[in-house]
Amino acid sequence: MDRRDFIKTGAIAAAATAAAGCGFGAGRDLGNGKSPVAYKPSGKARLRLSWEPYELKLRHTFTVSGSSRTSTPDVQVKLEYDGFTGYGEASMPPYLGHTVESVCAFLQKLDLGQFNDPFRLEEIMDYVCGKAGKLPDGNLSDAPARAAVDIALHDLYGKLLGQPLWRIWGLDPGKAPLTTFTIGIDTPEVMRAKTLEAADRFKILKVKVGRPDDKEMIGAVRSVSSLPIAVDANQGWTDRQQALDEIFWLKDNGVVMVEQPLPKDRPDDSAWLTEHSPLPIFGDESVQALEDVRRARGVFDGVNIKLMKCGGLMEARKMMTYARAEGLKVMLGCMTETSCGISAVSQISPGVDFADLDGNLLIGNDPFEGVTVEDGRITLKDAPGLGLKDPSQDRG
């Protein structure tokens, strides 16, 4: 047999261990409905971007160090192309400096109608990023607005491929992570009640620390639940030795990780704390986008990646690749968001070390259905793009 015949006519060296496959040479099964019919961009249609402010109404008043609020400003985005629609969103917690006005002003600057092929993800996002300014820390401005476009573009792209993003990206939905659920700071009585309510549905809890009464708050949760706890200090500690002492106490009380213990402008102290800490330390405020993952080497054990910080899935995936190459752990987080944003970031969640993706569970007016939490775990849908239940299907 001529060796070239192997390629042309069939296998002669099938692995002994392989399951019997159908005979090579039979051709593809074109008759049973399984064969893909690919979408080809016509080149005639154009991208069309639209948006509207949408105020997220919180189920409960939300408190972080120094502020409380009952709603979060948000902008919902649609990206239409040739009869398909991708959804995206920008969420703007007020303490981060973005507003409905700043997001809409950025979106208004974009001329996406110049693009006739939504598969050109790199070219389109390069254009979008080119409309942003450079911040003093080296990152690009307008991350939530860029994230909104990026999310909608990826939803559209997945719909054109007819597949969920997690499948396109080669991931196993069975490896999607548990998500933490935040027990908001309140009186010990209320925190105990909230913990009991959450303990049925979640396998790991999160508590905000960095206040004088940290031990009382952790104690309240611990008094009614033995679930592991993640803590987020939001830069709230100032003395590194005191922080280390508290981390040892937290570890003794079932805490499993610590987010952003010290102010972001003190990387040397963060590096010292990471070196001495018995718990993994994750950077959050210190880690906005890819450039900060580079700076996280030797400073943190891991990074908390959020679409609203980094500008979307394209940048987030680069951050994950870079972080893993450096041996950094990866955590995914969110703002208060609808199921659109949460379903987007969940697409890259299989295999991450921690996930804090409860943002959609905290609002009372979520217009989407997307990923759910089942037995504490992020549960991805086998539906194209972000896997959102398309709200237009509800009409009539």
Place this chain on the structure above:
Amino acid sequence: MDRRDFIKTGAIAAAATAAAGCGFGAGRDLGNGKSPVAYKPSGKARLRLSWEPYELKLRHTFTVSGSSRTSTPDVQVKLEYDGFTGYGEASMPPYLGHTVESVCAFLQKLDLGQFNDPFRLEEIMDYVCGKAGKLPDGNLSDAPARAAVDIALHDLYGKLLGQPLWRIWGLDPGKAPLTTFTIGIDTPEVMRAKTLEAADRFKILKVKVGRPDDKEMIGAVRSVSSLPIAVDANQGWTDRQQALDEIFWLKDNGVVMVEQPLPKDRPDDSAWLTEHSPLPIFGDESVQALEDVRRARGVFDGVNIKLMKCGGLMEARKMMTYARAEGLKVMLGCMTETSCGISAVSQISPGVDFADLDGNLLIGNDPFEGVTVEDGRITLKDAPGLGLKDPSQDRG
């Protein structure tokens, strides 16, 4: 209008600059044949791997520092699943230590029949990499065999999605690079003749240097062509100051980049040379896989990524992401390969700084048709997976 109606019924804030799209709410156009029909893995079929040695016959005797040969050992691989077939290959230039036997022994160890979903790229390649050993330099063993599986898996994956990999990866085929074409070392007369022959079809040439007669060889090419030249020293220079002096001379003679001037075990000298060189310096032998890209920071201006060195497209894409995050230039290279391997690496070529992808042009028994070189430029096909002309279509 209730704000939620925006999402449910239509856009009210369409960008003024956007081209008019079709009305939102009309639903997807399911009747015009444009809608994708996605392939869903049945869960019943299994991956089936087979392979066969295939000796690549060189059109011309090939010479690098210290050796000549007329053929290259190669193993062709097929990965079948549910009536679809992905193609891959392992190419083993003899000086790299891999053999037909070592590749087949590695493939024989794999039980890919355990997998019933080819979309699980990460899980499958983690398994394949888990069968490799760790080399003293920190990289995994058996890169060509792993590359063969990775290439076949990606070809299969693209076919299941019905799209070329470059489209799935969001790239613009119009940004595919020029490829260099190597003018083999020979007598000045023969080199002049080869240069004249190549100068019609290519826009950039490559010459192997690191021999005593470098200037004569470059002079021969330059005497009949003003095309830019890339040079590859294959670690052939030993004195860094002499190397720098030669690089200045090369620059004056239209050379535009230098590959691996110094031995790979001398990173400090490479860093010194990179710092002082008027031409960009790329690491090749120094850069096998991702771990080496980390080590290339501050040592080289760029890295030469080859599938047969790094183990395939998955690793290559991580290397590109990491390299760009570090501001390193990216070059893609190859061994003597069929159009299977060359078409695979070409999928990630849009936007790279240099490409040296002439390996398939050097053999006389290429069983595939895939990417071509048009006017000196890599030209990607709009066909699923690697875009190979499926050899089974030639039967009968």
